[in-house]
Amino acid sequence: MDYAAAITALEKVIALENKQKDKSQLAELLEHKDVVKPKAKVKKTESNLVKRELPYFKYHPDPTVTGAFETDTVVTCDCCKQPTDVYYTNPFFAVDDIEALCPWCIADGKAAEKFEGSFQDDISVDAVNDKDKLMELIERTPGYNGWQQEYWLAHCNDYCAFKGYVGWQEIEPLLDQFADIESDLASAGGLRLTELPNYLKDNGSCQGYLFQCICCNKYRLYYDFD
Known part of the structure; x- marks a missing residue:
């Protein structure tokens, strides 16, 4: 006997008619040790x-x-x-x-x-x-x-690759890999390198934008204020 199929059929009947006789028969079927209650089908x-x-x-x-x-x-x-x-x-x-x-x-x-x-x-x-x-x-x-008009930097007569948004924490380990960060700061707005720890913060009022030369791999920095 296919107990699983019988259980499924009875459950459907009970859902429609809710007869006590069907409930009793279902209880008897569930007592069989070899019954495995059918799993609900999941639509993929x-x-x-x-x-x-x-x-x-x-x-x-x-x-x-x-x-x-x-x-x-x-x-x-x-x-x-x-x-x-x-x-x-x-x-x-x-x-x-x-x-x-x-x-x-x-x-x-x-x-x-x-x-x-x-x-x-x-x-x-x-x-x-x-x-x-x-x-x-x-x-x-x-x-x-950018906070203001976005500006794209270049180096080695080609445009740099945009690497992401940065603050002082992100660029400090890279300072010796910049082409000329002092010039970048002066061109962007006049901040001095010694002022960056106090101003430049990722997702802050003074946001940094990191670029990298696709020829020599040197970094460049642009920043703006909100």
């Missing part, structure tokens, strides 16, 4: 998202680490209209109100082309004598969030 669902390798951005190599890409939910990319669980919500300068862009529409330039927008103000960058590099930075590189 599979995501329709196809996992793809994230594109590489040489001027922003770790966008998920820096927070440029969010991964907390599934959204629809405003450019390709496809669902994505990795998406960008940082600055994008365009006429249209853009809520989310997928990494692939950023990397291939479709987002910038479709909305005639940019991820970085082309006058808020260091001078680099190569228009193609500028276009890659402003049209195909995810940006970062």
Whole structure:
């Protein structure tokens, strides 16, 4: 006798008619030692998202680490209209109100082309004598969030890679690896190196932005105030 099947059938009948006779029969079945109460079936669902390798951005190599890409939910990319669980919500300068862009529409330039927008103000960058590099930075590189207008540093005639948000605690161990931190401080706003421990704090009123040269690996620093 298939006790498990009988138990399941009786439980369904009791749920519908609630007769004492059926309850008594169910109690008798449950007394059998060889009865294993059937487990409830769990409905499995599979995501329709196809996992793809994230594109590489040489001027922003770790966008998920820096927070440029969010991964907390599934959204629809405003450019390709496809669902994505990795998406960008940082600055994008365009006429249209853009809520989310997928990494692939950023990397291939479709987002910038479709909305005639940019991820970085082309006058808020260091001078680099190569228009193609500028276009890659402003049209195909995810940006970062600053307190004020974001500024992108360069070194060795190329734009630096954005490494993340920093305070004094994060940069102190790296001081001997900067190209010229005193010059960076003077250009950004005039703070002196001796003042940084009192002012520069990650997620503070004086926020630091760390860049690294993609040629010589020297660091550079930009900062602003809220």
